[in-house]
Amino acid sequence: xxxxxxxxxxxxxxxxxxxxxxxxxxxxxxxxxxxxxxxxxxxxxxxxxxxxxxxxxxxxxxxxxxxxxxxxxxxxxxxxxxxxxxxxxxx
Numbered sequence: 586x587x588x589x590x591x592x593x594x595x596x597x598x599x600x601x602x603x604x605x606x607x608x609x610x611x612x613x614x615x616x617x618x619x620x621x622x623x624x625x626x627x628x629x630x631x632x633x634x635x636x637x638x639x640x641x642x643x644x645x646x647x648x649x650x651x652x653x654x655x656x657x658x659x660x661x662x663x664x665x666x667x668x669x670x671x672x673x674x675x676x
Contacts, residue, residue, distance in 0.1 A: 587663045597661050604659040608651035616644040 589597060623636035630638045 587661055589661075589663045594663060594665060597663065598665075601655075601660055604655055608648070608655060612644050612647050612651065615647050616640050619643060 617640075620636050620640040623639055624634075626635060628635035
């Protein structure tokens, strides 16, 4: 667990929020674009429309990859609350 100052904690939280929103936006774009672009093709996969398979299952795959990326490269393990011992020393 990393020790960070309040400013570093704030910067890290903002970084994690932005990266998470980026993953959500990419998943949203994939879901919507593939659904609309493949809708009129008439193709099927396993007796389901191809737009459904690519859109829904692709979004799940992208989300899982995004979460692994966030955990590996963005999120940092730090304690956000102050320790009780620190609070006692200040009083």
